[in-house]
Amino acid sequence: MKMKKLKMTVSKLTFEEGCNRYLEYCRQRNLRDGTIRHYKQSFDYFFKYFDRDMLIEDIDSNTYKDYVLHLKSTLDNDISINSYLRDLITTIHFFMEEGYIPHFKMKAIKVDKSHIETYSDSELKLFLN
16 A cells, blocks of 8 residues: 655745744743844844735745845944844845755844054053153
């Protein structure tokens, strides 16, 4: 007698459901409450751009690139942009590892370092006196 193969039906997860699963994963890994709160804040920011009901399976490299451009047009600070990007990258990597979406590469943006003026020797002498 031949046994029937079990078929798994994959439910279609929304972006919000996926983010909630990632938070649960963070709790399972025993991440600090502050880290989890940080992710929640980032998700609130994501939801201003991404539709909460967007299906995770619709996320691809173009979705990520569009979000990068959105951040660059709405935020002035490269460090803030990269903070949101790192959180999104981490979340999307979780989706990939869980098999919700195929793997693709993502990078944070290059941060322009601001030049810090240093004191001259005479200014240092004056300051130390």
